[in-house]
Amino acid sequence: MSVVIVGTVAFDKIETPFGKTDKILGGAATYISLAASQFANDIKLVSVVGGDFPQENIELFHQHSIDTEGLQIRPEGKSFFWWGKYHIDMNSRDTLSTELNVLADFDPLLPPSYQSPDFLMLGNLTPSVQMRVLDQLVRRPKLIVMDTMNYWMDTAWDDLMKVIARVDVLTINDAEARQLTGEYALVKAAQKILNMGPKFLVIKKGEHGALLFNKTQVFFAPALPLEEVFDPTGAGDTFAGGFIGHLAHTHDISFDSMKSAIIYGSAMASFAVEKFGTEGLMNLSDKLINERLQLFVDLVQFDISLVNS
Amino acid sequence: MSVVIVGTVAFDKIETPFGKTDKILGGAATYISLAASQFANDIKLVSVVGGDFPQENIELFHQHSIDTEGLQIRPEGKSFFWWGKYHIDMNSRDTLSTELNVLADFDPLLPPSYQSPDFLMLGNLTPSVQMRVLDQLVRRPKLIVMDTMNYWMDTAWDDLMKVIARVDVLTINDAEARQLTGEYALVKAAQKILNMGPKFLVIKKGEHGALLFNKTQVFFAPALPLEEVFDPTGAGDTFAGGFIGHLAHTHDISFDSMKSAIIYGSAMASFAVEKFGTEGLMNLSDKLINERLQLFVDLVQFDISLVNS
Numbered sequence A, B: 001m002s003v004v005i006v007g008t009v010a011f012d013k014i015e016t017p018f019g020k021t022d023k024i025l026g027g028a029a030t031y032i033s034l035a036a037s038q039f040a041n042d043i044k045l046v047s048v049v050g051g052d053f054p055q056e057n058i059e060l061f062h063q064h065s066i067d068t069e070g071l072q073i074r075p076e077g078k079s080f081f082w083w084g085k086y087h088i089d090m091n092s093r094d095t096l097s098t099e100l101n102v103l104a105d106f107d108p109l110l111p112p113s114y115q116s117p118d119f120l121m122l123g124n125l126t127p128s129v130q131m132r133v134l135d136q137l138v139r140r141p142k143l144i145v146m147d148t149m150n151y152w153m154d155t156a157w158d159d160l161m162k163v164i165a166r167v168d169v170l171t172i173n174d175a176e177a178r179q180l181t182g183e184y185a186l187v188k189a190a191q192k193i194l195n196m197g198p199k200f201l202v203i204k205k206g207e208h209g210a211l212l213f214n215k216t217q218v219f220f221a222p223a224l225p226l227e228e229v230f231d232p233t234g235a236g237d238t239f240a241g242g243f244i245g246h247l248a249h250t251h252d253i254s255f256d257s258m259k260s261a262i263i264y265g266s267a268m269a270s271f272a273v274e275k276f277g278t279e280g281l282m283n284l285s286d287k288l289i290n291e292r293l294q295l296f297v298d299l300v301q302f303d304i305s306l307v308n309s
Helices: A028-036 A055-063 A127-135 A150-155 A157-164 A174-181 A186-194 A235-250 A255-272 A286-300 B028-036 B055-063 B127-135 B150-155 B157-164 B174-181 B186-194 B235-250 B255-272 B286-300
Strands: A002-006 A010-016 A024-026 A042-050 A071-074 A080-086 A093-099 A119-122 A143-147 A169-173 A200-204 A210-213 A218-221 B002-006 B010-016 B024-026 B042-050 B071-074 B080-086 B093-099 B119-122 B143-147 B169-173 B200-204 B210-213 B218-221
Touching (some): A002 A127, A002 A235, A010 A093, A028 A235, A143 A235, A169 A174, A169 A235, A200 A235, A200 A255, A218 A255, A235 A255, A255 A286, A286 B218, B002 B028, B002 B127, B024 B028, B028 B042, B119 B235, B127 B157, B143 B235, B169 B174, B174 B186, B174 B200, B186 B200, B210 B255, B235 B255
Parallel strands (some): A010 A080, A119 A143, A169 A200, B119 B143, B143 B169
Antiparallel strands (some): A200 A210, A210 A218, B010 B024
16 A cells, blocks of 8 residues: 655754764654555655755665655755754753755655555645645545644644644644644543544653543553663654554554554664664664564553452 | 451542532541452451541441551541542542541551461551551561552652562552653563562553553553443552552462452442442342453454564
8 A cells, every 4th residue: 555755854963971972864754754664565755855964764665665756856855854852861952953945845745646546645844835845735534633733733724734633643742732723631632532523542652651532541551661772763653654554554443553653663762862863774684673573562561350250 | 378468447528520529438548448459358457537527437448357456546537638630531630638637646556466468468558557567477478469669769768768678569640650660661560670679660641541560571451431420539549459459369470360359449440430439349140240250351352463474
């Protein structure tokens, strides 16, 4: 099944308590498509980069069977750049620099072969850009997954609500779910969000795991307790990539399938944070992934005998 | 199996965004023993109250088959009193008043019938008082569980370390695990704590669930996502009570049994926070508890097919 992934492809410069990088490959669509490519084999990337984007990065996408026809290259421009520094607890970070560059006037043009995907992942971007993608589809995908962030709640509320109304799955973090609804209890926030349009909601809680809701069910997946979180950059996007990649591989968008997909996404995210940038997603074998999935099974499985029965 | 529970029996005055109470029954040993009494039937309470403690509260313990021979009544004194106010997020609170009263010079004397329990739960108390209990045992219990808090890390470090060295299970929250070890990653903190003496460690993360560690295994139990958290007072103690009550009922202190016990504890805590004070622990039927346990099964169970296998 084809998966179109829309989002940023960028350079990141990252500082953590464990070290720092020069400009390395980053961006939401990069993490999403690399993670999804472990499970799905017809991935099409929509993004924009500048003339400074090295051919070897494009070849990296091709090595992962990621189609880059929808990756616009603007030779006269520079790629989107983000420079951030993580605090000692790794849960918070300061942005030291953001240069939008070619992203500032990004118009996501879908090549004809991209206009009827089976699955669509809208990575975190300006809601109006996400909407532009939806407006170019010639038939509705089997599933549309959308990521967003608090910044768009502050600056583009009306556009954001229009996009949210048109997607099947929304992925946001717990603080964003609260901001979007004014509800502190996540169970209540979830029901309000599901009334905005999406049929499913994934609430990401970082080191505290993730929750999946539909109108009648809830599922909780833990994050793996790790000895070291080396670099959290891209963890949420990698999660989303593993999630949609697994769904596209199985063609199954039931609640039960989404539960598995969340475990797959969590497993991929656990690899991502163990190394800088996208390095943790390179050279992953089925064996390594299966071992990691088994850790999740071991982490949460229990046999319970009910009281007096 | 007999379970001796040591801790505070108190009056609490509680304010939450949803309402407030006058002085009501509270205290760590109260919540622990009420929760444990759902599963274990030979519970012996060690605590101290003043002449202001009403007979109806003592009868409440008896109705739950809790032996109060070890509950000292000091007619001339007043019971321990805590007055707290929760913030809007229910995760933080201000203490408006603490009156130690009869707790100030509490000497926990174990009646002869209390001196060889099968299970011992040391609720959060001054470490030297917890030690006094250990020193009166005529044989080592099958399992000693200890709760403590950051306050004793700040004020009674040496005593605390001596008690920790003598127990089997330590229960603390995530911030306390970090403070106790200087390690941010909970996996690392856990291993350091297990080197201090305990064979098992439970790290409570409130609305984010709980982790169980031994030297080679880890288990994660979520908290139930609730529509309303009405009053978090006693949630951790109720959790501990369900935990040790289930272990005492099954006589099984294996890692697998502790996994179930954590789910039992989490279920009991979810009842406690739905109402003010101990009210949520009154009139719980096996049916209600089993339905709640099933919610935990539904919340985390998933079937996963490994990659390409």
